[in-house]
């Protein structure tokens with residue numbers, strides 16, 4: 001495999017300089033500058049095994065869009081829930097059934113939003129208003145939160161039935177960080193983070209998990225606030241300047257920037273490389289695989 005010899009050599013050199021808590025200084029931490037960039041404005045990893053800039057001791061990964069392809073599962077669950085709701089909606093007597101379209105309705109009204117906001121926004125687009133209900137409404141309730149609970153139950157069913165697809169390049173990168181002795185955490189707004197990690201078969205890679213459930217318990221602000229990433233760094237016992245953040249969302253790279261993390265990597269899954277850079281990413285890649293070749 002190309003680059004193997006280089007990775008071995010670099011890895012041994014870094015190992016001698018010390019692990020977490022050792023004397024290595026993060027690129028950028030001592031000077032307040034971004035990690036060293038090449039001509040293309042891309043940070044050049046110089047640290048352990050050539051994976052991360054020198055001094056980085058821990059990697060904090062977002063889940064959906066970075067490690068797993070769960071966006072597809074969420075879209076499918078939204079469609080199943082809304083189509084069943086629309087078919088049974090008494091107010092539709094005057095108009096023919098028009099299904100929830102993933103390409104348009106999901107993208108416009110649901111994607112990236114908190115669950116209740118997505119329900120409200122799509123229903124409004126069809127001229128339907130439901131009572132808000134409460135956060136703990138059961139899935140049988142005809143409320144905004146009840147429909148959100150139905151969608152969440154479907155997501156969990158789909159995850160159990162179909163499993164979760166991972167980004168193979170990300171898994172290879174995570175494996176490489178483990179082999180290089182870097183600490184590893186997952187930071188996700190999802191309350192289903194643990195189930196998704198288990199279904200994807202990657203839970204064992206991560207030492208700490210700060211997810212939607214933890215955030216609710218501890219009153220942590222969601223991205224773009226840095227709270228959840230800071231909590232993960234604290235659990236690992238690694239200062240933010242020595243942590244790398246891997247994020248596919250603008251709000252996520254903004255959180256990494258706001259928290260003063262030593263290396264913020266934007267993962268461009270669509271066409272938003274510039275926006276990720278503007279949000280504070282030191283480096284933007286299309287896939288974490290690219291970092292293995294450096």
Ligand SMILES: [Mg+2]
Nearest residue numbers: 062064065248
């Ligand atoms: Mg994401």
